[in-house]
Each structure stands twice: as C-alpha cells, then as structure tokens.
C-alpha cells in the first residue's frame with residue numbers, strides 16, 4: 001500500500017540534492033528531466049547516464065527491495081567512478097508513479113518518460129491498472145514539456161496495442177514514425193539494455209516499440 005510511502009506535497013518541496021549530491025557542485029543541472037517509470041533493476045538508468053551527462057535521470061520503482069538494490073548499485077558505480085564523477089546524474093526513488101507523479105514533477109519539467117516492459121495486467125478486469133490509461137496520459141502530458149517524448153517498449157502485443165490506442169487517441173500526443181525510432185539512441189538503449197529486454201532477448205521474444213511526442217498546448 002502507499003501508506004508508508006512519503007511524498008512531497010508539491011514538487012517545490014522536493015530536495016533533489018539528497019538524490020543527486022552532484023548538484024552541490026553543478027547546480028546548473030537543475031531538476032530531473034528524464035524519468036524511467038517502473039525502472040526495475042536499473043539497467044536503463046545505468047546506460048543512459050553516460051549518454052545524457054548533462055541531464056538528471058530519475059528511476060521510479062514501487063517495490064522496496066528492488067529500489068534498494070538500484071540505490072546500492074548506483075552508490076557502487078559512483079564509488080568506482082569517483083575520479084570521472086560518473087553516475088552522479090542518475091538516481092532512484094521508491095514510489096507509485098500511477099498516483100503521485102505531479103507531486104514530484106512540475107508542469108513541463110520532463111523531456112523524456114520511459115515505460116520499459118511495464119506489467120501487462122493481462123486480465124480484462126485488470127486493464128485499468130495498466131500504466132497507460134486515458135487519465136494517466138493527461139498526467140504524463142502535464143509533466144512533459146511540449147516536444148517531450150514518451151518511450152514505450154513491451155513484449156506483449158496486446159499491451160503494445162493498448163498503449164498505442166490510448167496515447168494516439170490523446171489530443172496532446174502524436175506517435176513518432178519508425179524512421180524517427182531508427183535514428184534515436186534512446187530507442188536503441190531501451191531495446192537492448194533493460195533487464196527485462198535482455199530476458200526477452202534470451203527467449204527470442206518480440207519487442208514492440210512506440211514513441212510519442214508531446215504536442216504544444218492548443
């Protein structure tokens with residue numbers, strides 16, 4: 001349940017220096033602009049870190065043990081790369097992204113949101129628990145800046161169709177082309193570097209990708 005989770009009442013209550021001590025030396029990094037929702041064991045965060053050295057990247061994960069694991073993983077990486085100051089730009093937060101995103105992020109704060117292999121919730125009556133719904137799409141549009149991108153990948157065709165249907169129907173999102181996907185480095189990384197993506201690879205499963213641009217407000 002969410003009872004023992006702590007949430008800031010509003011985004012300005014958030015002290016990001018706790019999660020990103022590098023902010024003491026590089027305050028110009030500002031706030032996280034990239035979010036990995038349901039980051040699992042953190043493979044995407046670790047790969048994105050050197051690729052986006054001037055962005056703060058935040059993983060959100062609901063499971064305590066998994067969040068603790070990612071926290072330890074990042075601390076170890078920072079220690080090992082202390083000379084180059086590597087991995088100071090990634091961090092993880094325990095939280096329910098379906099309920100509290102606007103508590104953490106200001107309107108238009110994010111440039112990229114990743115949904116990598118989200119839980120499929122196969123059963124019809126569980127579909128409302130999916131991470132992309134009409135209501136949540138509006139929330140994602142709120143925290144994303146115009147021009148910002150939602151990245152999705154899954155091995156479940158039905159979930160892929162569901163996410164495409166809901167985001168395409170939303171007036172503030174347009175789907176990006178396969179050509180766009182092919183030239184984007186983040187698409188490459190999310191396809192190859194998440195733990196779930198590697199598992200799918202080992203089982204020779206399919207990977208369905210869909211990316212969406214946040215349109216300007218009408």
Ligand code: SAM
Pocket residue numbers: 037038039040041043060061062063066095096097098099115116117118119194195196197
């Ligand atoms: N993205 C990772 C990857 O590709 O390897 C993990 C994928 S795993 C199948 C889905 C993850 O989403 C799980 O770690 C789960 O705990 C997390 N999760 C599910 N619902 C969530 C929510 N509402 N908020 C945050 N994380 C959530």
